[in-house]
Amino acid sequence: MTTHLDTVVVGGGAMGSAAAWALASRGRDVTLLEQFSPGHLNGASHGATRNFNPGYADPEYVAMLAEAVRLWGELEADGGGQLLARTGVVNHGTDPRLGDVRRALHAAGLRAEFLDAAEAAERWRGIRFDQQVLHMPDGGQLNPEAALPVMQRLAAGRGADVRHGVKVLDVAVQDSGVRLTVDDGGSTEVLAARQAVVTAGAWTAKLLGAQVALPRLTVTQEQPAHFAVADEGALWPGFNHIPGPGPEFADWYSPVYGMQTPGEGIKAGWHGVGPVVDPDRRSFLPEPAQMAALQRYARTWLPGVDADSLTPISCTYTTTVDENFILDRIGPLVIGAGFSGHGFKFTPVVGRILADLATGEGTAPDIFSVTRPRRR
Known part of the structure; x- marks a missing residue:
């Protein structure tokens, strides 16, 4: 039938x-x-949690960001509960596009401001900054x-x-x-x-x-982790960190993203570099070398977490x-x-x-x- x-x-x-x-x-x-x-x-x-990261300069994505802010608001109003926590997002590191991002967001009516590393560290002491930081207050976590x-x-x-x-x-x-x-x-x-x-x-x-x-x-099994919070007084925006050319970045797999997940810790992960998988035959287990490198990242760049206390997470990316x-x-x-x-x-x-x-x-x-x- x-x-x-x-x-x-x-x-x-x-x-x-x-x-x-x-x-x-x-x-x-x-x-x-x-x-x-x-x-x-x-x-x-x-x-x-997922980061609502407004860090785009391409006009198609910036237009979609502005619309997304409105539509998430409609969903919250119709659904009767919060879906987007406006913690802000900070992008830092050696990303040459940050100036373009700031200009594009301003043109779309979204906020973005540059901070120096010292000012950013004073606001968000759980994160180590060594370069200029782009703070986007309209970002947060979904x-x-x-x-x-x-x-x-x-x-x-x-x-x-x-x-x-x-x-x-x-x-x-x-x-x-x-x-x-x-x-x-x-x-x-x-x-x-x-x-x-x-x-x-x-x-x-x-x-x-x-x-x-x-x-x-390309379907990959991505393996971020929640790290236990070591500094209970620290404030946590969403964050994206672009590596530089120096030797201290030699064991990075990609840029790092992260955010606070209430009750679970600080999520951090590599972006799109997990093992290629069949979605029907996943192990759900972290790849040891990548997880060890992520712990080393946390020890160096996330002073507000305990890098030795973590819970792995597993999800898929489907990437063009x-x-x-x-x-x-x-x-x-x-x-x-x-x-x-x-x-x-x-x-x-x-x-x-x-x-x-x-x-x-x-x-x-x-x-x-x-x-x-x-x-x-």
């Missing part, structure tokens, strides 16, 4: 939940399918554990059918739309939809590889070659993928763009096209 539907959203992580919310808010008939149960730890949208249920609840309240524990086994494009074969708790079901919005995260290439010539997507997202429509498929470890802050904007693509009410910026050449 085949069930006929209008729009199916495949994947109920952050982006799929936002797309379902946006579509249902427009009165559209939408069904959201998520293969795991609520609150699962298998993808990229769990945990209690809470995925709170945000996803809010978006799904609001979507369901506006008519969306939200189904967990339903795994999409196959997606096939047909003349009439999309045929989806799903496993619903051990029984196979066939769904025929006019269109599908695919926001499957690390599973995107597995589902669409035979249907769409996607840009290369240039770290720009994929937001596009190919026939009856709308695709949201490749968020490359920096997409969560844009979640409600991505939902809006995917809804525009599904309804024909708008397009995505060209930098997110499936067919655009991508070069690092």
Whole structure:
């Protein structure tokens, strides 16, 4: 038996939940399918903190930042709880783009100010600074554990059918739309939809590889950690630290990001350098050399933590070659993928763009096209 539907959203992580919310808010008939149960730890949208880092100079991202500030506010108002804690974010190190970032944010009405290292250290003594610091007060931390249920609840309240524990086994494009074969708790079901919005995260290439010539997507298992707080009086903004050319940075794997997770400690991690994995065959265990290097980082640059007291975390990145997202429509498929470890802050904007693509009410910026050449 085949069930006929209008729009199916495949994947109920952050982006799929936002797309379902946006579509249902427009009165559209939408069904959201998520293969795991609520609150699962298998993808990229769990945990209690993500940095809302405004540190962008590219006009497409800066415009999305300004819209994201507004839409997160709408979600908080409609959902009845805080999703964005405005702790501010500080970017420091040898990043030559900080001046461009400051100018772009000011042009978009977002705040940014330079501080010298001594002033920054006085404000945030848990972090060691050795160069000029860009402070962005409009940044802070988002809470995925709170945000996803809010978006799904609001979507369901506006008519969306939200189904967990339903795994999409196959997606096939047909003349009439999309045929989806799903496993619903051990029984196979066939769904025929006019269109599908695919926001499957690390599973995107597995589902669409035979249907769409996607840009290369690399799935990695990222391994940040929560470090215990050693200085209880320290204030903690979100932070991003760019390494320099000197020998003291020789064992860095990448820039470092971090933030405070209330009740869990100070999160810190390398960006996008974890081992390549199959999302269905992950170990969830930290890579020892990278974790040891992260501890050395904490000893040197985070005097407010205990570098020997930590709890590893595991999540996935699905990364494009240039770290720009994929937001596009190919026939009856709308695709949201490749968020490359920096997409969560844009979640409600991505939902809006995917809804525009599904309804024909708008397009995505060209930098997110499936067919655009991508070069690092």
